Amino acid sequence: MKLDFEEVSVAGLAKSYGPTLALAGVDLRFEAGTVTAIQGANGSGKSTLLWLLAMLAHPTRGEIRYGAYGIGRANGLRARIGFVAHQLQLYPGLSGHENLVLSAKLHDIPYAEKRATDLCEALGLADYWNRTVRTYSRGQAQRVSIARALLHEPRLLLMDEPATGLDVESTASLMGLIEQERQRGAIVIIVTHEAEFAGAVADRILQMERGRIAELRT
Amino acid sequence: MSVLRAAWLVALKDLQLELRTKEILTSTGLFAVLVVTLGSLAFYTDPVSSLTVAPGVLWISILFCGILLIGRSWALERENDAVFALLLAPIPRSAIYLGKTLSALILLLAVELLLVPLCLIFFQIEPSGIAMPLLALVFLGSVGFVSTASLFSSVGIRTQARDLMLSVLVFPLVAPALLAAAVATRELFAGAATAEIVGWMRILGAFDLLFIGFGIWVSRHLLAET
Numbered sequence: 023m024k025l026d027f028e029e030v031s032v033a034g035l036a037k038s039y040g041p042t043l044a045l046a047g048v049d050l051r052f053e054a055g056t057v058t059a060i061q062g063a064n065g066s067g068k069s070t071l072l073w074l075l076a077m078l079a080h081p082t083r084g085e086i087r088y089g090a091y092g093i094g095r096a097n098g099l100r101a102r103i104g105f106v107a108h109q110l111q112l113y114p115g116l117s118g119h120e121n122l123v124l125s126a127k128l129h130d131i132p133y134a135e136k137r138a139t140d141l142c143e144a145l146g147l148a149d150y151w152n153r154t155v156r157t158y159s160r161g162q163a164q165r166v167s168i169a170r171a172l173l174h175e176p177r178l179l180l181m182d183e184p185a186t187g188l189d190v191e192s193t194a195s196l197m198g199l200i201e202q203e204r205q206r207g208a209i210v211i212i213v214t215h216e217a218e219f220a221g222a223v224a225d226r227i228l229q230m231e232r233g234r235i236a237e238l239r240t
Numbered sequence: 241m242s243v244l245r246a247a248w249l250v251a252l253k254d255l256q257l258e259l260r261t262k263e264i265l266t267s268t269g270l271f272a273v274l275v276v277t278l279g280s281l282a283f284y285t286d287p288v289s290s291l292t293v294a295p296g297v298l299w300i301s302i303l304f305c306g307i308l309l310i311g312r313s314w315a316l317e318r319e320n321d322a323v324f325a326l327l328l329a330p331i332p333r334s335a336i337y338l339g340k341t342l343s344a345l346i347l348l349l350a351v352e353l354l355l356v357p358l359c360l361i362f363f364q365i366e367p368s369g370i371a372m373p374l375l376a377l378v379f380l381g382s383v384g385f386v387s388t389a390s391l392f393s394s395v396g397i398r399t400q401a402r403d404l405m406l407s408v409l410v411f412p413l414v415a416p417a418l419l420a421a422a423v424a425t426r427e428l429f430a431g432a433a434t435a436e437i438v439g440w441m442r443i444l445g446a447f448d449l450l451f452i453g454f455g456i457w458v459s460r461h462l463l464a465e466t
């Protein structure tokens with residue numbers, strides 16, 4: 023069952039990988055219709071925070087709440103989470119369209135093929151959607167990965183370096199898309215190294231250092 | 241979405257990839273031919289001794305082909321971290337395990353369609369009267385092996401020592417099922433009636449249910465965090 027929520031909050035969130043403390047107790051709240059950019063040096067805990075929010079890892083300490091629900095309702099919550107990871111997580115042997123159809127079916131979206139086709143057309147992927155992902159440039163694969171994260175109209179959209187590999191035109195299009203998601207009421211959280219991009223799309227910018235929030239700018 | 245529907249979608253995706261590249265079937269099929277040919281050349285002495293040697297060659301071939309096939313199947317998931325497309329979907333974790341097991345079983349059975357007749361020909365074993373019980377034994381043995389090997393291959397997503405894990409964990413676990421299958425096949429080749437090997441089939445069936453049940457239960461935890 024799909025579960026909906028209007029905000030995501032984390033309290034005392036910490037994550038260790040063996041002796042390495044990746045996240046050292048973070049308290050945050052993200053509301054619907056907002057875009058948050060997270061910046062910080064390599065190893066500052068940005069991506070770990072996204073992975074925890076995507077429920078791809080369990081916190082060592084602390085709690086994540088998706089509205090009224092905790093991570094115990096993972097399956098229902100996953101239906102409302104979209105994730106663009108740094109590794110594109112696409113099957114190289116399938117075409118972009120087939121990757122999208124697979125995800126649409128796994129999300130139980132009615133008329134999965136049509137939804138995938140419509141999204142490919144809307145995002146300008148039609149030129150290469152039937153080629154296998156193996157033949158794509160980084161930017162083309164990135165756009166398919168972004169399309170997949172949007173297939174099921176997620177409430178929580180997590181993006182790890184979404185502008186990587188995109189040309190100027192595609193980056194502008196991505197900014198427009200993020201704005202559309204904000205207006206739709208999504209909670210958008212973006213990890214990026216690009217200060218200009220973060221400044222252009224985000225309502226607030228978090229600076230992370232050594233697993234903690236060092237600065238918050240609005 | 242139900243576990244079975246999600247598992248079917250995962251399996252279909254694997255079969256779609258394989259139909260496109262035919263990579264797993266080609267490499268595993270050729271390997272199967274090689275093992276059976278080498279086995280028959282090395283161990284065949286006369287039609288009587290071949291009846292005791294053939295079961296060993298057959299099940300060693302199935303074991304090696306299965307390991308090769310399942311390893312490749314999970315390697316496709318690691319490429320580009322593609323498995324996260326499944327882990328991010330709102331489907332039960334056990335559906336991923338079941339889907340991967342189902343696709344691997346279908347591919348292994350396809351290879352066995354080549355392997356079993358080849359083994360019978362090379363070891364000069366008359367198939368009439370033993371074909372159906374032999375196919376049942378091969379099917380039951382393959383289910384047990386694939387369900388166990390798939391489970392521990394899924395652990396390989398998180399560890400670099402995946403090959404070591406396969407050999408250390410899978411071989412001892414599937415040994416009883418493989419031994420039962422090999423002994424039953426030997427009895428069958430030696431002229432035992434189907435009724436005489438039904439007991440072995442029951443043992444194999446019990447192993448299969450145990451392995452699949454264990455796999456479904458454990459995969460929820462093994463695939464919970466990556």
